[in-house]
Amino acid sequence: xxxxxxxxxxxxxxxxxxxxxxxxxxxxxxxxxxxxxxxxxxxxxxxxxxxxxxxxxxxxxxxxxxxxxxxxxxxxxxxxxxxxxxxxxxxxxxxxxxxxxxxxxxxxxxxxxxxxxxxxxxxxxxxxxxxxxxxxxxxxxxxxxxxxxxxxxxxxxxxxxxxxxxxxxxxxxxxxxxxxxxxxxxxxxxxxxxxxxxxxxxxxxxxxxxxxxxxxxxxxxxxxxxxxxxxxxxxxxxxxxxxxxxxxxxxxxxxxxxxxxxxxxxxxxxxxxxxxxxxxxxxxxxxxxxxxxxxxxxxxxxxxxxxxxxxxxxxxxxxxxxxxxxxxxxxxxxxxxxxxxxxxxxxxxxxxxxxxxxx
Amino acid sequence: xxxxxxxxxxxxxxxxxxxxxxxxxxxxxxxxxxxxxxxxxxxxxxxxxxxxxxxxxxxxxxxxxxxxxxxxxxxxxxxxxxxxxxxxxxxxxxxxxxxxxxxxxxxxxxxxxxxxxxxxxxxxxxxxxxxxxxxxxxxxxxxxxxxxxxxxxxxxxxxxxxxxxxxxxxxxxxxxxxxxxxxxxxxxxxxxxxxxxxxxxxxxxxxxxxxxxxxxxxxxxxxxxxxxxxxxxxxxxxxxxxxxxxxxxxxxxxxxxxxxxxxxxxxxxxxxxxxxxxxxxxxxxxxxxxxxxxxxxxxxxxxxxxxxxxxxxxxxxxxxxxxxxxxxxxxxxxxxxxxxxxxxxxxxxxxxxxxxxxx
Numbered sequence: 001x002x003x004x005x006x007x008x009x010x011x012x013x014x015x016x017x018x019x020x021x022x023x024x025x026x027x028x029x030x031x032x033x034x035x036x037x038x039x040x041x042x043x044x045x046x047x048x049x050x051x052x053x054x055x056x057x058x059x060x061x062x063x064x065x066x067x068x069x070x071x072x073x074x075x076x077x078x079x080x081x082x083x084x085x086x087x088x089x090x091x092x093x094x095x096x097x098x099x100x101x102x103x104x105x106x107x108x109x110x111x112x113x114x115x116x117x118x119x120x121x122x123x124x125x126x127x128x129x130x131x132x133x134x135x136x137x138x139x140x141x142x143x144x145x146x147x148x149x150x151x152x153x154x155x156x157x158x159x160x161x162x163x164x165x166x167x168x169x170x171x172x173x174x175x176x177x178x179x180x181x182x183x184x185x186x187x188x189x190x191x192x193x194x195x196x197x198x199x200x201x202x203x204x205x206x207x208x209x210x211x212x213x214x215x216x217x218x219x220x221x222x223x224x225x226x227x228x229x230x231x232x233x234x235x236x237x238x239x240x241x242x243x244x245x246x247x248x249x250x251x252x253x254x255x256x257x258x259x260x261x262x263x264x265x266x267x268x269x270x271x272x273x274x275x276x277x278x279x280x281x282x283x284x285x286x287x288x289x290x291x292x293x294x295x296x297x298x299x300x301x302x303x304x305x306x307x308x309x310x311x312x313x314x315x316x317x318x319x320x321x322x323x324x325x326x327x328x329x330x331x332x333x334x335x336x337x338x339x340x341x342x343x344x345x346x347x348x349x350x351x352x353x354x355x356x357x358x359x
Numbered sequence: 360x361x362x363x364x365x366x367x368x369x370x371x372x373x374x375x376x377x378x379x380x381x382x383x384x385x386x387x388x389x390x391x392x393x394x395x396x397x398x399x400x401x402x403x404x405x406x407x408x409x410x411x412x413x414x415x416x417x418x419x420x421x422x423x424x425x426x427x428x429x430x431x432x433x434x435x436x437x438x439x440x441x442x443x444x445x446x447x448x449x450x451x452x453x454x455x456x457x458x459x460x461x462x463x464x465x466x467x468x469x470x471x472x473x474x475x476x477x478x479x480x481x482x483x484x485x486x487x488x489x490x491x492x493x494x495x496x497x498x499x500x501x502x503x504x505x506x507x508x509x510x511x512x513x514x515x516x517x518x519x520x521x522x523x524x525x526x527x528x529x530x531x532x533x534x535x536x537x538x539x540x541x542x543x544x545x546x547x548x549x550x551x552x553x554x555x556x557x558x559x560x561x562x563x564x565x566x567x568x569x570x571x572x573x574x575x576x577x578x579x580x581x582x583x584x585x586x587x588x589x590x591x592x593x594x595x596x597x598x599x600x601x602x603x604x605x606x607x608x609x610x611x612x613x614x615x616x617x618x619x620x621x622x623x624x625x626x627x628x629x630x631x632x633x634x635x636x637x638x639x640x641x642x643x644x645x646x647x648x649x650x651x652x653x654x655x656x657x658x659x660x661x662x663x664x665x666x667x668x669x670x671x672x673x674x675x676x677x678x679x680x681x682x683x684x685x686x687x688x689x690x691x692x693x694x695x696x697x698x699x700x701x702x703x704x705x706x707x708x709x710x711x712x713x714x715x716x717x718x
């Protein structure tokens with residue numbers, strides 16, 4: 001049954017859960033009337049799977065489809081320029097609405113495109129991966145990458161709505177499920193001990209891709225993010241807690257030695273590194289650390305990497321957007337289901353945490 | 360003496376007039392403290408003239424300078440990518456502040472860069488041309504161009520402050536003064552009959568580059584813009600009136616047949632075209648039209664162009680961002696010092712207006 005969760009803040013918007021791709025048209029008609037123009041942006045793979053289902057509900061409207069290749073490489077200014085060209089061809093104007101159908105890459109790319117095209121037009125997130133459903137479609141962060149860093153250029157730009165159809169999880173390969181699970185474990189570690197228990201007790205079913213369970217897990221997990229971003233729209237405060245595992249993870253994603261590591265894998269290993277650092281600081285007991293590591297294992301999420309020079313990883317962390325005035329800002333778990341910001345970690349401590357996750 | 364005008368709205372900010380470039384540092388120290396990092400972005404020509412004066416006041420702070428060539432071509436995604444690379448090298452972070460020193464191109468480019476770098480950092484406009492001082496530095500509109508259109512990608516993104524030193528007008532070539540004068544006449548025609556009188560009675564002094572008069576003119580002219588954008592931050596309402604002359608002007612700026620026409624020249628000819636259309640519709644008397652044309656002549660602003668196919672210009676107007684659902688939206692003068700939005704102009708009427716400004 002259709003369920004609605006509202007993101008609060010000065011630019012609040014609804015997230016619809018158990019929504020159907022075919023039903024989007026009816027919602028749009030009610031919200032924007034019959035005359036609006038829709039620009040559906042997706043990638044080739046998702047287009048093959050789902051574009052038809054969305055377009056079916058949009059038959060009555062002027063709708064144009066733009067597809068990009070299925071690749072993180074597309075999160076670039078080059079693709080923004082190409083989208084602009086096609087959007088102009090389709091006479092996309094200030095009253096048009098962008099529909100971002102896909103995972104995190106499409107959400108970030110199409111969302112950022114909508115944010116700057118004509119100085120900003122409206123857009124709707126239609127997340128089709130677990131990662132996008134529990135995390136990236138919520139909170140209005142959109143961006144493209146730059147050779148010097150991931151998500152370097154972007155905006156805080158809330159969508160008009162998020163339209164989530166969990167049935168898209170059925171076609172999702174395990175590697176993609178993994179990306180979402182890493183964020184789900186993160187949400188549990190950041191702020192929801194009961195979610196942590198839930199994942200622990202259903203790890204087998206989750207790993208077996210149990211559709212019903214994945215939906216329940218997603219709904220529970222995204223609620224953590226909704227709560228946090230509602231309180232802190234623009235990342236001036238507690239929202240930084242959602243960065244748990246990410247300072248480490250981003251370094252892995254950008255390191256030459258770990259080419260091909262996915263965002264979820266990076267986050268998962270990052271959670272293990274952060275947990276080790278937290279244990280060293282007395283924020284986690286040995287037992288709590290073991291519980292976290294064991295959960296990652298149960299979910300078949302990676303928690304270590306082949307050794308390299310910890311110093312190199314440390315210096316990649318220096319490029320983190322959250323750093324301030326040269327200080328590395330880290331989020332660390334405090335027991336299970338709580339977390340805190342730490343600004344006084346020494347390089348030595350961080351390198352030791354890296355070494356703990358070396359195989 | 361330093362004068363302050365405040366832009367209202369939910370993201371209000373101060374405009375400082377008669378400010379000195381050397382005095383900026385003291386203001387920044389008061390506003391952002393001593394620890395902030397500043398990224399001064401300007402072009403080669405302005406850097407030669409004024410960077411030293413600004414940097415003198417910033418001696419105590421960590422400040423880095425980035426210069427781009429002096430060209431409208433630099434308002435591009437390509438330059439945004441290059442600025443990003445340099446900003447990262449200079450360890451520009453979320454607490455850094457961009458200083459946009461220059462005319463409209465630099466303000467738009469550096470302002471847009473600040474708006475999307477790290478999902479948005481703070482910036483200050485330091486306009487050095489008449490156009491930037493009376494118009495483009497105010498109102499938070501920033502953008503880059505795209506092959507398919509001017510200012511196609513951008514944002515509404517208010518600066519932290521505008522720091523205006525009128526002494527920079529001294530070095531300004533006449534062609535640049537012209538760009539600003541066209542907007543000043545526009546402001547008078549849109550909403551300030553007394554400003555129109557003022558320009559009329561001081562046209563000679565203005566043309567002779569009288570420094571004191573230009574400052575008074577600029578202060579008066581920018582007040583019109585401040586009033587309008589304070590009421591309508593994101594161009595949902597009356598702000599569109601500032602588009603007077605621009606639908607025509609933009610077409611000229613993009614037309615192959617008129618390569619090299621400046622923004623101000625386009626606007627000036629656009630004002631003449633709009634005035635002719637207004638006369639045809641009975642919104643202006645013959646006498647009022649003559650008064651407008653005569654003022655343009657007195658200021659040595661162009662008001663006609665070599666003939667071409669009016670149809671081609673008409674079709675270029677179809678790409679205007681302000682158009683809605685295929686209707687051309689025009690702003691027309693109503694008497695002297697008033698204006699209105701007109702949505703029912705026929706293509707025939709618009710082509711006739713074009714023909715009236717053919718030499």
